[in-house]
Amino acid sequence: MSGPLSRSVPAGQQNVRARLTRSIHLGSAVAKPILQIIVGSTRPGRVGLPVAEWFRDRAVAHGGFDVELIDLAEVDLPFMNEPNHPRLRQYVHAHTKEWSATIERGDAFVFVTPEYNHGYNAVLKNALDYLHQEWAYKPAGFVGYGGVSAGTRAIQALKPVVAALRMTPVVEAVTIPFVFKLIEDGRLRADDLLNGAADAMLAELARLAEAGRRLRAEAAAV
Numbered sequence: 001m002s003g004p005l006s007r008s009v010p011a012g013q014q015n016v017r018a019r020l021t022r023s024i025h026l027g028s029a030v031a032k033p034i035l036q037i038i039v040g041s042t043r044p045g046r047v048g049l050p051v052a053e054w055f056r057d058r059a060v061a062h063g064g065f066d067v068e069l070i071d072l073a074e075v076d077l078p079f080m081n082e083p084n085h086p087r088l089r090q091y092v093h094a095h096t097k098e099w100s101a102t103i104e105r106g107d108a109f110v111f112v113t114p115e116y117n118h119g120y121n122a123v124l125k126n127a128l129d130y131l132h133q134e135w136a137y138k139p140a141g142f143v144g145y146g147g148v149s150a151g152t153r154a155i156q157a158l159k160p161v162v163a164a165l166r167m168t169p170v171v172e173a174v175t176i177p178f179v180f181k182l183i184e185d186g187r188l189r190a191d192d193l194l195n196g197a198a199d200a201m202l203a204e205l206a207r208l209a210e211a212g213r214r215l216r217a218e219a220a221a222v
């Protein structure tokens with residue numbers, strides 16, 4: 001957490017909203033873009049959460065975003081059960097309306113993805129499929145992790161999916177090989193290489209988040 005006006009929520013009281021790590025901008029006309037860091041893995045004992053928490057701290061230190069950590073284990077969506085195509089936004093379930101409102105307010109996303117069987121995990125795909133317009137014209141970055149492949153195959157599999165939803169995948173990425181060796185006391189022990197990769201991706205996301213905001217404002221004005 002950075003800045004005297006930032007707030008955080010004690011462990012144990014954290015839900016999707018309470019995980020909000022947002023600085024308050026007094027006297028600032030333009031709000032910072034909202035970066036949503038989406039934790040894909042929901043597995044008990046997952047390393048995805050410490051990886052995401054490390055990235056969250058880098059994102060807060062970057063200073064260009066209001067940062068939210070969104071844990072799909074807490075969002076807890078059932079398998080896609082909406083009767084209508086998501087592009088129509090005719091949602092019938094409360095869980096979808098809530099998920100829609102969450103993603104709608106985001107200006108940029110980082111998907112923290114495990115590699116499962118050379119792809120990304122099913123919970124993440126389900127969460128993506130639930131919505132359509134809410135994702136559009138927003139940049140997407142990736143933090144992948146796994147064994148020797150460092151999550152690169154998961155990231156490559158995610159890119160055409162986010163592109164189909166009109167997100168812009170950024171080239172810069174964080175890929176973490178043998179991630180389990182880097183977890184100590186429930187935290188990711190990141191080296192300079194990982195920190196540098198995170199910072200490079202954040203810089204690109206900040207650039208594209210501004211551009212995406214303009215695009216969406218122009219589209220809304222038509």
Ligand SMILES: Cc1cc2nc3c(=O)[nH]c(=O)nc-3n(C[C@H](O)[C@H](O)[C@H](O)COP(=O)(O)O)c2cc1C
Nearest residue numbers: 041043046047048114115116117118146147148149
């Ligand atoms: C179902 C399953 C499939 C996996 N497949 C791969 C794989 O294809 N490539 C890889 O590098 N690691 C693979 N792994 C190892 C995971 O990368 C490692 O367990 C990692 O901690 C999973 O992320 P999580 O702990 O956040 O769920 C797999 C793990 C699981 C549980």
